[in-house]
Amino acid sequence: MRVLVTGGAGYIGSHAALRLLEDGHSVSVVDSLERGHARTIEILKDVAGDRLEFLRADLADTDALTDLLTRNEHDLAMHFAALTYVGESVERPLDYFRTNTAGGISLLTAMKCAGVRRLIFSSTCATYGEPSPEFVPIGEETPQNPINPYGRSKLQFEEVLRAEVANPKDPTPLAVVALRYFNVAGCDAGGRIGEDHRPESHLIPICLEVALGKREHLTIFGEDYPTADGTCIRDYVHVEDLISAHLAAVDALEPGRFKRWNVGIGRGYSVREVLESCRRVTGHAIPAVRGMRRPGDPPRLYADPSAIARDLGWSANWTDLDAIVATAWRWMQANPRGYG
Ligand code: UFG
DSSP states (O other), X not given: OXXXXXXXXXXXXXXXXXXXXXXXXXXXXXXXXXXXXXXXXXXXXXXXXGGEEEEEOOTTOHHHHHHXXXXXXXXXXXXXXXXXXXXXXXXXXXXXXXXXXXXXXXXXXXXXXXXXXXXEEEEEGGGXXXXXXXXXXXXXXSOOOOSSHHHHHHHHHHHHHHHHXXXXXXXXXXXXXXXXXXXXXXXXXXSSSOOOOSSOOOHHHHHHHHHTTXXXXXXXXXXXXXXXXXXXXXXXXXXXXXXXXXXXXXXXXXXXXXXXXXXXXXXXXXXXXXXXXXXXXXXXXXXXXXXXXXXTOOSEEOBOTXXXXXXXXXXOSOOOHHHHHHHHHHHHHHOTTTTO
């Protein structure tokens, strides 16, 4: 198949593109390179030769997207391109709604013009906001009440998609799967591509940057949460498992249907547990200091992955946190300056 991968030069999108190419598919990557890395495209080209097409464009450029989609027949789109920092979204809400909501609408418009009617959308557990304890672990029926513009912008695009699949006048109804990710971690087990956010705000890469000597310490954002060790609990899913969920979702696409699944391993680790794992994997002391709570951080977020297991036969292969961290550490050691 030929797949449009938006955000294919970014962390998760590049892992999707790599897997699709390795499986023999053709891929069109569209990325503005605002947050993505040109170097990933070179790496993907080495894998793919002429099965990879790259377009540097913003999601807002509907004409460029339409042109790309019509030049070759595309079977579906996987939509990863987004702004994804919770804290930044509070300070730049317009950018978040422009990229994540309006950008998605631009993509849908181009898909309609080009006759591409299948979409897998990267949604997020941030759409659930701060679920009350009876909703943790989090199933798909948990009420969606985002507490920051990031989660809200992603939920809004889910709503756009729901309306579009239900369009009674559409002669070729849209088919959508939204995957609501928990905390994505780790890197390509082959060590070719990795995670390089600028600025970096995620827990595991920050711990590893301390081990690498790029930072002095980890600041733990709050040790007074109502959890066993007082730090926040998250569900860390390996990026390769996440991409497997996307491939499983392709077969579930159905015209006129909006389907959604949570993607997590179903087990939470506290910030302190993640820190200990990074210490074990790197053999470095990784100093940590106590910090203030970070606004918008719910105490406990982990998935109930039973629906995706039942419906798509998906479950995580990477369930050992140390093994997940080790893939990230391997890439970071080999690429101490990230993509340069
Ligand atoms: N944390 C620290 N210190 C740091 C960085 C993070 O204590 O320097 C803590 C956070 O407070 C949080 C946990 O580590 O409790 C995980 O934080 P991350 O920033 O790694 O991840 P988030 O849970 O905030 O957000 C990530 C993605 C979002 C996604 C969300 C779903 O960035 O896009 O997971 O849980 F929506």
